[in-house]
Amino acid sequence: MSEDRAQPTAGFAADLLRWFERNGRHDLPWQHPRSAYRVWLSEVMLQQTQVVTVIGYFQRFVQRFPDVCSLAAANLDDVLALWSGLGYYSRARNLHAAARLMVERHGGAVPDNTPDLLALPGIGRSTAAAILAQAFGQRAAILDGNVRRVMARQTGETSWPGLPKVQERLWSFAESLLPHTRLADYTQALMDLGATVCTPRRPDCAACPVQGTCLAHARAQVPLIPASKPQRAVPTRERHWLLLRDEQDRILLERRPPSGIWGGLFALPEADELTVLLDRFGLQPQQLAPLTRIEHRFTHFKLLAQVWSAQLGDHQLLREAPQERWDSIVAARALGLPAPLRRMLAELD
Numbered sequence: 001m002s003e004d005r006a007q008p009t010a011g012f013a014a015d016l017l018r019w020f021e022r023n024g025r026h027d028l029p030w031q032h033p034r035s036a037y038r039v040w041l042s043e044v045m046l047q048q049t050q051v052v053t054v055i056g057y058f059q060r061f062v063q064r065f066p067d068v069c070s071l072a073a074a075n076l077d078d079v080l081a082l083w084s085g086l087g088y089y090s091r092a093r094n095l096h097a098a099a100r101l102m103v104e105r106h107g108g109a110v111p112d113n114t115p116d117l118l119a120l121p122g123i124g125r126s127t128a129a130a131i132l133a134q135a136f137g138q139r140a141a142i143l144d145g146n147v148r149r150v151m152a153r154q155t156g157e158t159s160w161p162g163l164p165k166v167q168e169r170l171w172s173f174a175e176s177l178l179p180h181t182r183l184a185d186y187t188q189a190l191m192d193l194g195a196t197v198c199t200p201r202r203p204d205c206a207a208c209p210v211q212g213t214c215l216a217h218a219r220a221q222v223p224l225i226p227a228s229k230p231q232r233a234v235p236t237r238e239r240h241w242l243l244l245r246d247e248q249d250r251i252l253l254e255r256r257p258p259s260g261i262w263g264g265l266f267a268l269p270e271a272d273e274l275t276v277l278l279d280r281f282g283l284q285p286q287q288l289a290p291l292t293r294i295e296h297r298f299t300h301f302k303l304l305a306q307v308w309s310a311q312l313g314d315h316q317l318l319r320e321a322p323q324e325r326w327d328s329i330v331a332a333r334a335l336g337l338p339a340p341l342r343r344m345l346a347e348l349d
């Protein structure tokens, strides 16, 4: 989080709640009535699934299983059948198992405290907080994917939010914003803001009620936040490739060994050292011209290839070795080629 995060976040909740009155979602089926069971069910259904999809499933589900006890008494197959099409079926299995534990441990009630909620299958920190805030009006901060994005942008957080230390910063920040009243509305408002205004791509900052406290907006860094997951560092292999043309403007290709990267494909002559290529083809350094640099990522390493071009004179005609062939660039494009070479040749005449 940014060091110079100012203090004006006191107005955040008030601004958001004011916006929520006019622009928030007030007629979601789990809001009427807003029982702990219905909030829990909706939160689980909304994990990885959008509101519009969830609504129909939610309505069918509560019609068949209106409370914790009826869900706990149900056959798992019947629960899974009602879940069918929503995906991520472990959610349904966890829901069923958690309902049975609620009957066993809590007399059929959804617990109203964090430790008991977290002890149930399928309930993580953010889901527990959503239940506590929305069903019981407690001061608990949520941090689902949408809200994490809002918090990262508000704080100008340029590191990847999946890092544990960044997550902790965002949790602390989310907690610092919590109002003292209207926790259910505030939580719904945050979800709505993340889903409808502060969207992953092209957030509508002009319509955002908390633009005034948003550091990403103030610094024109919105497109950079949240940062993507850093790619794992992999070793780099540097190579030299030679695009050798003969007097008929054909290029030399050689088939790569059957095993190893690009096994069996046709590629340009390649070497670790440029001198190896010069010696192999009897070329002088002044005959080479740098053409381009190729960067290609494999799972375990990154290839950096400097491509050189060279033109053979009449007196430099080479015999074709068994694994080699001379082709026009157009004919070469029809061969099995490594993807970066295919792209490179597509740009050459």
Ligand code: SF4
Pocket: 150, 153, 154, 197, 198, 199, 203, 204, 205, 206, 208, 209, 210, 211, 214, 216, 217, 222
């Ligand atoms: Fe998101 Fe833009 Fe609002 Fe910042 S100003 S919270 S980036 S919508």
